[in-house]
Amino acid sequence: MPDKPTSLRATGSRLLVFARAHWRMALIQFVLAVLGTSLIVVFPGVVQWFVDDLIPRKDVPGIWKAGALAIAAFFLRELLFYIRTRVNSAFEQRMIFDLRGQLHHKIARLPLAWFDRQSTGDILTRMADDVPATQRVILEGIEQGLTAVLQIIISAVVMFYTNSTFALIVMVPTPFIAAGGWLFARWIAPRSREAREASSRMNSLLHDTITGIRQVKSYTAEDTKQEDFNRASHELRRSQQRLMTAWAVYSPLMGFLGSFGLVLLLSIGAYGAIQGEMTTGELFKFIFLLGFFFEPIARLHGVNQTIVTGLASAERVFKILDQEGEEDLERGATLTNVRGEVEFRDVTFGYQPDKPVLQGVNLRVLPRQTVAIVGATGSGKSTLFQLLTHFYEPQSGQVLLDGHPITNYNRVSLRDALAYVTQDAFLFAGTIRDNLRLGDPDATDDEMWAALTHASAEEFVRRHPDGLDAQVGERGVMLSGGERQRIAMARAFLKDAPILLLDEATSAVDNKSEAAIQEALEKLRADRTCLVIAHRLSTVVSADVIYVMRQGQVLAQGSHAELVESCAYYRELASLALL
Numbered sequence: 182m183p184d185k186p187t188s189l190r191a192t193g194s195r196l197l198v199f200a201r202a203h204w205r206m207a208l209i210q211f212v213l214a215v216l217g218t219s220l221i222v223v224f225p226g227v228v229q230w231f232v233d234d235l236i237p238r239k240d241v242p243g244i245w246k247a248g249a250l251a252i253a254a255f256f257l258r259e260l261l262f263y264i265r266t267r268v269n270s271a272f273e274q275r276m277i278f279d280l281r282g283q284l285h286h287k288i289a290r291l292p293l294a295w296f297d298r299q300s301t302g303d304i305l306t307r308m309a310d311d312v313p314a315t316q317r318v319i320l321e322g323i324e325q326g327l328t329a330v331l332q333i334i335i336s337a338v339v340m341f342y343t344n345s346t347f348a349l350i351v352m353v354p355t356p357f358i359a360a361g362g363w364l365f366a367r368w369i370a371p372r373s374r375e376a377r378e379a380s381s382r383m384n385s386l387l388h389d390t391i392t393g394i395r396q397v398k399s400y401t402a403e404d405t406k407q408e409d410f411n412r413a414s415h416e417l418r419r420s421q422q423r424l425m426t427a428w429a430v431y432s433p434l435m436g437f438l439g440s441f442g443l444v445l446l447l448s449i450g451a452y453g454a455i456q457g458e459m460t461t462g463e464l465f466k467f468i469f470l471l472g473f474f475f476e477p478i479a480r481l482h483g484v485n486q487t488i489v490t491g492l493a494s495a496e497r498v499f500k501i502l503d504q505e506g507e508e509d510l511e512r513g514a515t516l517t518n519v520r521g522e523v524e525f526r527d528v529t530f531g532y533q534p535d536k537p538v539l540q541g542v543n544l545r546v547l548p549r550q551t552v553a554i555v556g557a558t559g560s561g562k563s564t565l566f567q568l569l570t571h572f573y574e575p576q577s578g579q580v581l582l583d584g585h586p587i588t589n590y591n592r593v594s595l596r597d598a599l600a601y602v603t604q605d606a607f608l609f610a611g612t613i614r615d616n617l618r619l620g621d622p623d624a625t626d627d628e629m630w631a632a633l634t635h636a637s638a639e640e641f642v643r644r645h646p647d648g649l650d651a652q653v654g655e656r657g658v659m660l661s662g663g664e665r666q667r668i669a670m671a672r673a674f675l676k677d678a679p680i681l682l683l684d685e686a687t688s689a690v691d692n693k694s695e696a697a698i699q700e701a702l703e704k705l706r707a708d709r710t711c712l713v714i715a716h717r718l719s720t721v722v723s724a725d726v727i728y729v730m731r732q733g734q735v736l737a738q739g740s741h742a743e744l745v746e747s748c749a750y751y752r753e754l755a756s757l758a759l760l
């Protein structure tokens with residue numbers, strides 16, 4: 182989704198606020214820059230000394246003195262530059278560390294509704310490309326920009342001090358250069374945004390293709406995906422080219438204006454020297470000073486481009502930081518001694534408020550009961566879990582836990598009381614051990630093996646030469662669907678939460694795996710409240726109560742026998758064993 186542009190100045194000021202956290206380093210940086218840059222005046226002075234004094238007087242020992250002075254000034258300047266670069270990189274890396282950390286902190290706390298609208302590729306682009314580009318604003322802005330400005334000021338001051346009339350004349354092109362820089366920044370700012378967004382779109386496509394690579398291959402959609410990618414890539418190429426075209430016009434034009442100033446100086450200076458208004462040494466000094474004056478201006482053009490494009494990136498980073506997140510994870514009462522009574526009271530909810538997915542849902546689960554929820558696909562079953570976990574809030578009605586609205590409880594303690602096994606049984610890239618640790622970060626190996634045994638997963642993990650250290654691959658692709666489910670259940674065992682939410686996988690598993698999963702579920706549900714979105718008849722039959730959902734509403738409830746008797750829709754679902 183394209184972001185609304187904010188002003189570059191506002192974004193720049195926010196970046197400065199970031200820099201303020203490390204103001205000591207910024208101050209050291211500034212002092213070193215002033216000292217180092219001031220040393221540039223030594224060499225033009227030495228040149229004038231040579232031309233006007235030492236050469237006419239044929240002062241050979243003086244040559245040594247002047248040469249040593251110039252060398253010392255150069256050496257000191259480069260030494261200060263070395264220190265400044267070290268300080269600057271530490272300063273910059275700390276700032277960027279803060280920014281990256283804040284961005285990750287924010288992303289992990291953003292509500293699910295935000296992720297529904299955002300593509301993963303776009304989020305990754307912001308982290309991987311926009312944060313470093315933001316870093317360049319700081320690096321170039323402070324390191325290059327500051328020293329360039331200082332050098333301009335210092336050489337201008339010395340020029341005025343040496344000969345104010347000449348200084349004024351040779352600076353004629355400066356206002357044009359400044360105006361050019363300002364226009365350029367205004368012109369490329371929207372184009373930089375465009376380029377960032379084009380890059381995001383391209384990365385989103387790439388991410389989708391990689392995530393869905395099995396689908397791409399099985400539908401032999403490689404060429405279609407290539408075309409989509411090429412289109413996005415072409416858009417990026419075009420916007421990058423537009424930026425470079427602007428740069429190609431701007432940079433030489435400004436360079437020409439600078440050179441114009443130099444030729445102006447040489448001509449007028451030569452005239453002045455002929456008229457006796459300035460010495461030859463002064464003219465030499467001026468030429469060097471003017472070189473020092475225009476050289477950073479050329480540098481500033483490059484800095485200008487980096488800053489403007491970097492600010493477009495910074496804007497995209499701040500857009501995420503400004504989102505309203507679940508910062509209040511800890512706010513609200515802490516849930517303790519959970520009995521496990523769950524109630525949905527007249528709940529109406531839609532992911533988009535005008536499109537309700539649940540309508541007036543009433544559902545009650547007593548402590549330690551197992552409730553199965555059945556219904557056709559899309560009837561809103563998983564959505565019930567999304568509300569119970571407080572990922573979303575209903576538009577009307579209430580979700581209660583132990584008789585109190587879940588909104589009273591802080592999200593951390595609420596979610597700690599729930600073990601949620603999702604339908605896709607998502608596993609993180611890493612080892613089985615890493616994945617189990619999510620359930621209990623302090624679990625010992627023995628506890629992990631016990632959980633795996635409960636989840637009927639011990640056998641296949643033991644068979645693996647690496648055991649608990651076996652890699653599961655991205656999203657657990659190196660395991661079968663049934664194995665993933667059982668690892669996810671073992672993780673839920675380790676969490677040992679009083680309420681289990683299980684979204685049964687729809688994909689068929691073989692009879693042996695199904696029996697193993699069923700056995701795991703039987704053990705998991707003992708001693709806790711259990712809500713199961715059931716797709717297998719065996720799960721439903723053993724539940725205490727079954728709720729039948731249809732188009733976002735509860736159609737009927739009861740035991741299997743009761744529903745077979747009273748609900749034609751349930752009979753239909755059951756005859757399809759189960760959905």
Ligand SMILES: Nc1ncnc2c1ncn2[C@@H]1O[C@H](COP(=O)(O)OP(=O)(O)OP(=O)(O)O)[C@@H](O)[C@H]1O
Nearest residue numbers: 297532533538556557558559560561562563564565
């Ligand atoms: N994040 C979302 N944003 C917008 N709409 C959504 C979102 N998640 C689900 N929906 C919509 O809400 C409706 C109910 O979805 P839900 O996942 O609750 O169904 P379900 O009964 O669990 O289906 P299944 O058995 O296929 O998992 C569907 O029409 C779906 O398109």
